Amino acid sequence: MRMKRTLATVAAAAIAATGLVACSDDSNDNKDNNAKDGGNVTVKIGTTESxxxxWRxxxxxAKDNGINLDIVQFSDYSPVNEALAQGEIDVNKFQHxxxxxxxxxxxxxxxxxxxSTEIVPLALFWKDHTSLDGIEGKExxxxxxxxxxxxxxxxxxxxGLLKLKGNIADELAPTPxxxxxxxxxxSVVPVDASQTPSAYNEGRPAIINNTWLDRAGIEPSTSIFQDDPNSKEAEPYINVFAARKDDIDDETLNKLVELWQTPEVEEAVAKDSKGTSVPVYRDKQELNDILDRLQNK
Known part of the structure; x- marks a missing residue:
């Protein structure tokens, strides 16, 4: 794994100033020595939400636990996994x-x-309505x-508003x-996600994800229905830490997962999501089994 103990404050400052990779390939023995002698480990982590x-x-x-996080901010989703695959970062946290x-x-x-980190339920909004009453026949x-x-x-x-046909190709990802x-x-009308708040403001019911709720200034608490975060249908949308295959049992990366699941971080996540996020504690093997099932489909 591309991690390295920070040897001195000056070296750390130089790394930060130049934006170079904060670490190099080390042997497992070297990583063990870093842990034993109390030195800090630097981990380069990619995200779109720093x-x-x-994240603060x-x-x-992490710093209190001997881990220096070098947070790499990406403006778009598409390059983050490729940066991880190419070894430019050690781990990422931005995706389900x-x-x-x-x-x-x-x-x-x-x-x-x-x-795992958390799941954010996807919800249905209908301006000036507090329930599903009267929604039948709407688009x-x-x-x-x-x-x-x-x-x-x-x-x-x-x-209970839609029924699916029998024997569809993928029950977790149905199409219109x-x-x-x-x-x-x-009935449903698929539109670009950025247009769902416009439909809502025009008085039409709309499914709106958290990104566009925030940008449109719509309060998440005004939803009239949301999916069950504990349902099988919601499993693909559990947010996760991802790493290269050889690194998923690395002690430091697993420590980062533990730290994200602490009350301090979860409280901050709830504040960022305006109370909509639901913490998820799933076994690593179970999470990778879900990943495999989705890839096989």
Whole structure:
């Protein structure tokens, strides 16, 4: 794994100033020695959300536990996994299992899961309404991207508003063609995720993910229905720490998972998500089994 003990404050400052890789390939013996002599280990971690409060708390907590986090901010999702696969970073935390599965399938790489963080339920919003009453016959805007469309349809299935046809290709990722229109109470219109708040503001019901809720200033607490974070349908959307296959049992990376799951970080995550995030504590093997099932499909 690409981690290295910080030997001196001056060296650490030089690394930070130049933006170079903060560590080099070390043997397991060297990593063990770092732990024994009390030296700090530097881990380069990639994310798209480093401006959130949870990351400040996480970084401070890691430092208290002998881990210097070199947080690499990406402006877009697409390069983060590739940077990990190429060894430019040691670990990342920005994605759910389904996104990771799709990356592995398209790239031919085999990134794996170190541990779980949280899940953010996907919810249905309808301006000036507090329940599903009166929604029958309405047209509901749903995001059309691969990461959210199937989940949005399943939200409406869980709400009892849609029925799916039998023997569909993938029950975890249904498409509009899988909907039994005659047996359903509503219809759906797939739109770009950025347009779902516009549909909401026009008075139409809409499935809106947290990114666009925040940008549109819509309070998550005003949803009229959300999916069950403990359901099988929600499993692909558990957010995770990902690493290269050979590193998923690394002591330091597993320590980072433990630290993210502490009350201090979870409180900050809840604040960032305005109370919508739900902590997830799943066994590493179970998480990778879910990953494998999604990739096989």
């Amino acid at each position: 401006d959130q409060e949870a 708390v996480f970084k401070d907590l 299992i389904k996104y990771l599965a799709a990356y592995n399938q398209s790239s031919g790489n085999d990134l794996r899961i170190v541990g 509901i805007a749903i995001p059309n991207d691969p990461s959210n469309q199937g989940r949005a349809i399943n939200v409406l299935v869980q709400a 063609t899988d909907i039994d229109k005659d047996a359903s109470k509503v």
